[in-house]
Amino acid sequence: MKNFDYAKPTSLSEAASLYAEYKDKARLLLGGTDLIVMLNDGVITPDMVIDLKGIDELKRLEVKDGFLHIGAAVTFNELIDSELVKKDFPVIWESARTVASTGVRNRATLVGNICSAVPSADSAPSLLIREALVTVVNTEGEKDVPIVEFFKGPRKTVLKPGDIVKELKVPVISQRFGGSYVKLGRYDGEDLAQTGVATLALEDKTYRVAFCAVAPTPVRATEVEEFLKGKDITDEVIEEAIPIALKAISPISDVRASKEYRLHASGVIFKRSLKAAVSRMNGNGPAYGTRLV
Amino acid sequence: MKKEINFVLNGNSVSIEVEPNEKLLDVLRDKVGVKSPKYGCGRGECGSCTVLLNGKSIRSCITLAIEVDGQEITTLEGLQKDGITPLQKSFIEHNAFQCGFCAPGMTMTATELLNKDPHPDEEEIREAIAGNLCRCTGYDTIVKAILDVAEKK
Numbered sequence: 001m002k003n004f005d006y007a008k009p010t011s012l013s014e015a016a017s018l019y020a021e022y023k024d025k026a027r028l029l030l031g032g033t034d035l036i037v038m039l040n041d042g043v044i045t046p047d048m049v050i051d052l053k054g055i056d057e058l059k060r061l062e063v064k065d066g067f068l069h070i071g072a073a074v075t076f077n078e079l080i081d082s083e084l085v086k087k088d089f090p091v092i093w094e095s096a097r098t099v100a101s102t103g104v105r106n107r108a109t110l111v112g113n114i115c116s117a118v119p120s121a122d123s124a125p126s127l128l129i130r131e132a133l134v135t136v137v138n139t140e141g142e143k144d145v146p147i148v149e150f151f152k153g154p155r156k157t158v159l160k161p162g163d164i165v166k167e168l169k170v171p172v173i174s175q176r177f178g179g180s181y182v183k184l185g186r187y188d189g190e191d192l193a194q195t196g197v198a199t200l201a202l203e204d205k206t207y208r209v210a211f212c213a214v215a216p217t218p219v220r221a222t223e224v225e226e227f228l229k230g231k232d233i234t235d236e237v238i239e240e241a242i243p244i245a246l247k248a249i250s251p252i253s254d255v256r257a258s259k260e261y262r263l264h265a266s267g268v269i270f271k272r273s274l275k276a277a278v279s280r281m282n283g284n285g286p287a288y289g290t291r292l293v
Numbered sequence: 294m295k296k297e298i299n300f301v302l303n304g305n306s307v308s309i310e311v312e313p314n315e316k317l318l319d320v321l322r323d324k325v326g327v328k329s330p331k332y333g334c335g336r337g338e339c340g341s342c343t344v345l346l347n348g349k350s351i352r353s354c355i356t357l358a359i360e361v362d363g364q365e366i367t368t369l370e371g372l373q374k375d376g377i378t379p380l381q382k383s384f385i386e387h388n389a390f391q392c393g394f395c396a397p398g399m400t401m402t403a404t405e406l407l408n409k410d411p412h413p414d415e416e417e418i419r420e421a422i423a424g425n426l427c428r429c430t431g432y433d434t435i436v437k438a439i440l441d442v443a444e445k446k
């Protein structure tokens with residue numbers, strides 16, 4: 001591994017100026033579960049690594065002003081251990097549990113996961129259906145980017161060198177709802193998703209659907225959301241909805257699965273996920289965290 | 294740009310100079326001489342390098358040594374400082390391992406689990422050790438050994 005300088009600033013403004021100074025010669029470090037592998041492989045060779053874990057405000061995890069604030073340094077296991085997240089943001093909770101394994105989740109962060117922007121990011125579909133905002137800070141100021149605009153391609157986001165994601169803001173939903181994240185992988189533990197889907201059913205008969213691992217970026221399936229709008233979810237409606245949902249995705253073949261398998265399996269998990277979402281909304285679904293595949 | 298870091302290792306304070314690009318696993322094994330964490334995959338996937346950072350299991354192969362400045366690290370050597378633990382006894386009784394390469398990492402992960410929840414069920418145990426790969430045993434003996442201590446607690 002090529003050597004680099006290491007800095008651990010204690011404030012966000014300090015981190016932002018340092019990053020502004022080094023720009024694309026610097027990389028940000030949170031859990032390191034992705035970054036250190038890339039450093040090791042020589043895929044990236046920064047002059048400076050900025051460790052953000054010394055910044056207290058990035059550890060924030062609370063509901064305030066209608067949003068759940070998930071600071072950049074909050075790890076997956078901290079989300080899983082939070083009663084608040086489990087109760088009011090259950091799909092985020094459920095998807096966090098499917099990320100790698102506990103030794104990785106003790107370090108890996110939700111914000112780091114979305115900044116890595118791999119197409120299979122388990123946390124992305126649940127953030128898409130909750131319409132999260134990504135708060136980006138740089139020396140010029142701060143802005144919120146809707147998560148649906150955040151991903152630009154495999155490992156590509158709207159972020160430019162100098163931009164630091166401070167937190168995710170997830171809107172609180174005030175009506176009754178149910179949701180689910182279903183991930184299909186080859187085995188439990190470290191495997192990446194072959195396909196994953198998050199769905200949300202709301203009391204006003206609107207629905208939200210998003211996939212990961214089956215397109216260049218995690219995607220929201222808006223066409224099928226339109227189709228489902230106002231409908232009661234019956235088996236017939238789901239069968240009709242499946243091909244519409246699959247229009248949103250464009251899977252590829254790789255070591256984990258073929259394109260055909262991914263398409264088929266995406267339909268199957270969409271169906272299971274939506275059924276679970278509706279039954280959870282009605283209070284008679286399987287507990288969150290129950291395996292649906 | 295060597296930097297001196299200070300951390301607590303198995304209850305003792307350690308000061309050592311490291312380069313920013315040195316990984317915790319290498320520093321522990323090659324510089325400090327703590328050999329229980331093993332190098333398996335080097336990319337966070339097998340769990341054989343697992344140590345506890347402030348009581349939480351982490352992959353030392355994808356952690357920079359410089360990151361643990363001011364923190365607390367526990368390895369198997371620290372766990373068994375005052376003799377082997379009930380968990381380790383149970384591993385022996387169940388003949389849980391074969392080659393033993395995965396054993397230190399497995400033990401650290403299972404220790405964290407039992408600290409957090411003294412009575413996990415089989416599914417929780419399997420979930421907790423899902424990231425610790427064992428190529429010999431098929432996991433059954435390992436799971437039974439952990440279950441056994443969990444039930445006795």
Ligand code: FES
Nearest residue numbers: 333334335340354
């Ligand atoms: S050697 Fe660290 S996880 Fe495999």
Ligand code: FES
Nearest residue numbers: 391393427428429
């Ligand atoms: S006993 Fe050999 S790898 Fe587990």
